[in-house]
Amino acid sequence: MTTSILDIGAPDTIQVDRLLSGTHRNPHRVLGSHPRPSGTLVRALKPGASSVAVITKDDRYDLSPVRDGLFSGVVPVRLADYRFEVTYSDRVELADDPYRWLPTLGEFDLHLISEGRHERLWDVLGAHVTTIGGVSGTAFAVWAPNAQAVQVLDLPMRRMDPGVWKLFVPGVTAGQRYRFRILGSDGQWRDKADPLAFAADLPSSVVHSSDYVWQDSDWLATRDSTDWSRSPVSIYEVHLGSWRPGLDYRELALQLSEYVTSQGFTHVELLPVAEHPYGGSWGYQVTSYYAPTSRFGTPDDFKYFVDTLHANGIGVIMDWVPAHFPRDDWALARFDGQPLYEHPDPRKGEHPDWGTLIFDYARPEVRNFLVANALFWLAEYHIDGLRVDAVASMLYLDYSRPAGEWVPNPHGGRENLDAVQFLQELNATAYKNHPGVMMIAEDSTTWPGVTRPTDYDGLGFGFKWNMGWMHDDLRYFSRPSRSSWQDEITFSLSYAWSENFILALSHDEVVHGKGSLWERMPGDTSAKAASLRSLLAFMWAHPGKQLLFMGGEFGQRAEWSEFGLDWHLLNDPVHAGIHQLVADLNSRYRSTKALHTNDTSPDGFTWLDVTGDVVAFQRDGDGPTLVCVANLGPTFYESYRIGLPRHGRWREVINTDSAAYHGSNIGNGGSVTTEPVPYHGCLASATLTLPPLGVLWLMPEINADL
Structure with missing residues (x-):
């Protein structure tokens, strides 16, 4: 009534x-x-x-x-x-x-947010499907301290210190699209995507609630007890959209797991999967830091993807982009009417190379947003490592800036002390919460102590990409004549133990007119294939972990394209041979402790020979020695003497010129036997047949001593 x-x-x-x-x-x-x-x-x-x-x-x-x-x-x-x-x-x-329910955000949460110390920020900000007083709905919360007012779904929100706006909206369920309507300090209304949205349909955010049940507890336990600096790490770098175009997360999970397992890689590294506007890109213009891209499915589908790779013994590393963000007016830029996430001074807050904005690392709430985001991927998606993009651009205030267009730090230097503090906080917090992950720096500078612990004034990363090795070796292998340029492939050993390195032949090396790895190799088809096989075998034997961008494992001829790889090349015996070599390199690498247990110590490496086009060295660690002999020139050597550290018979465990790899099959019949002839500082030696443009790996037959 x-x-x-x-x-x-x-x-x-x-x-x-x-x-x-x-x-x-x-x-x-x-x-x-x-x-x-x-x-x-x-x-x-x-x-x-x-x-x-x-x-x-x-x-x-x-x-x-x-x-x-x-x-x-x-x-x-x-x-x-x-x-x-x-x-x-x-x-x-x-x-x-909605207004019969008071905000549920607690005082302690607000205190942690105000201090920039909320390690699970995603638990309190964003959109959370929940039930209050028996009523189901979604609790929305957003940080916008300079806003005059904020609305969600056309409903005004309540402001709480320190600038967090909150509202519980009954009846809103997963799948609901939303944006925050913000009245900025400048008097303008703006529609903004949620910075902590768990799903997105750009430019809108999407309410998401997960019901995924993980099955990878054994994997995580093993991972967290592993010392990755002494373990095999061989990474297959993948852009999900162009690996095999048209697949969703669940299809990718099955096909990529099968492929990576057959090739013997230990990890995959995904170019950014956080939501970004342009699908044809690599994903480095992130607009939704807490949402996996919806191009391949739902957030739970992405969890299935990670879980499936873990079930197949494959770790998942993700590229992560805290160095800059795009200017899209519906995303983070001028979020509440004035610079909030970006530094307000354009000399610190705008990136001259990429036309993007730079995070304000001096602001605790912004550092909290980024550190919590890293923890979010590690905790909620069981990611096994983050490769931090563009670290060099963060470390230096004068990065790509001419004199007069950058601001020195308080000591008058060019180092960005706020970014250093952020990176140290990031790594220390990540390893505190997830001790078995890998935090990896993409850094092209000589900044000292990138992988030194933060307790010793280092940046605290676990690994660093060895950009110097990459530039030197690609330059060397692209030369038609190499005998006068040995320093380009030997110089890396002068600093190989200064950091924990990953040798990366990455996506950056197959675009922008650089040509593919295949195209960089000089000569005809046979020479290109032989040089590429030699590069890969030399790389796998060199101290450091390995990373190879997709397509490199079979000699992709064209530069990267969003439309996919040239998988038909595997029907060509030349490319099928490269493909088989990579699988064999990974298999031998994983089973040979000398190739990974002493990666960070000079005790695990000894030069044997550097003469003309021939480079030879031995690797030592737990288990038998491995000797790598590389003849990187066009000369065929029928009797080339190499010192070997042990008497007896040595097996030829890799020969890049083998017929199995579509080489000319020049070699040593599978093994060589030493003579008591001291050479190269060793008490024994052997004469080897060295194929041109070929690399041999030799290991002693333990029970075959003379």
């Missing part, structure tokens, strides 16, 4: 003006239900409605219009539960009242 109300309980004009203009910072003060001596004051804001009634279990109470969609009244009962019946010209809706 319908019961008359006692009075309309109209608020004062100032409160109404603020509410209707969207500038009221505490809409719960006006809207919702408020106990009164005579009953309960109820107000509702329903623009466009002709009438609003309060519906309880037993009664119906009509509210009176105040103005412009605001309705008010005092019902003569104490309300515990109610709904609104809202009448429009074309429909009648039954809706819950």
Whole structure:
């Protein structure tokens, strides 16, 4: 039945003006239900409605219009539960009242946010499907300290210190698209994607609730007890959209697992999967840091992808981009009307190379956003490592800036001390929470101590890409004549143990007119194939872990394209041979402890020979020695003497010129036997047949000593 109300309980004009203009910072003060001596004051804001009634279990109470969609009244009962019946010209809706629920964000959470120390920031900001008082809905929260007002789904939100806006909206379920409408400090309204959205359909954010059940506890336990600096790490770098175009996360999980397993890689590294606007790109222009791209499925589909790779013994590393973000007006840029995530000084806040914005690393809340984001991927998606993009651009204030266009630090130097503090905090926090992950720096500079622990003033990374090795070796192998350029492939050993290195032949080396690895090799088809096989075998024997971008494992001829790899090349015996070699290199690498247990110590490496085009060295560690002999020139040597550290028979465990790899099959018949002839500082030696443009790996037959 319908019961008359006692009075309309109209608020004062100032409160109404603020509410209707969207500038009221505490809409719960006006809207919702408020106990009164005579009953309960109820107000509702329903623009466009002709009438609003309060519906309880037993009664119906009509509210009176105040103005412009605001309705008010005092019902003569104490309300515990109610709904609104809202009448429009074309429909009648039954809706819950968002303003009968006070914000649920706790004081301790707000305190941690204000100090920039909330390690699980994603638990309190963003959109969370939840149930309050038996009512299901979604709790929205966003940090926008400079905003005059914030709305979500056309509903005004409540401001809480330190600038967090909060609202629980009943009835909103997973799949609902939303954006925050923000009245900036400049008086302009902007529609913004949620910085902590868990899913996105750009430019909108999407409410997401996961019900995925992980099956990888054994993998995580093994991972967290592994010392990766002494373990085999062979990484296959993948751009998901162009590896095999058209596959979704679940299809990729099965096909990529099978392929990577057959090739023997220990890990995959994914170019950024956080949501980004342009699908044809590599993904380094991130706009939704907490949302896996929806191009290949849902967030739970991505969890299935990671879980499946773990089930197949494959680790998953993800490229992560804290160095810059794009200027899209619906994303992070000028989020609440003025610089918030970006540094306000363009000399520190704008990137001259990429046209992007740079995070304000001096601001605790911004550092918190980034550190928590790293933890989010490690915790929620079980990612096994983060390769931090463009570290060099973060470390130096003058990066790509001419004199006069950068601001020195307080000591007058060019080092970005705020970025250093951020990176140290990032790595220390990541390893504290997830001791078995790999934090990897893409850094092309000579900054000291990138992989030194933060306790010893290092940046605290676990590994660093060896960009110097990459540039030197690619330059060397691209030369038609190499005998005068040995320093290009030997110089890396002068600093090989200064950091924990990963040797990376990455995506950056197969675009922008550089040509593919195949095209960089000189000569005809046979010479190109032989040189590429030699490069890969030399790389796998060199101290350091390995990373190879997709396509390199079979000699992709063309530069990278968003339209995919030339898989048909595997029908060509030349390319199939390269493919088989990589599988064999990985297999031998994983089973030969000398190739990985002493990667970070000079005790594991000894030069044997550097003469003309021939380079030879031995690797030592736990288990038998491995000797690598590389003849990187066109000369065939029938009897080339090499010192060997042990008497007896040595097996030819890799020969890149083998017929199995479509080489000319020049070699040593599978093994050589030493002579008691001291050479190269060794008590024994052997004469080898060295194929041109070929690399041999030799290992002693332990039970075959003479």
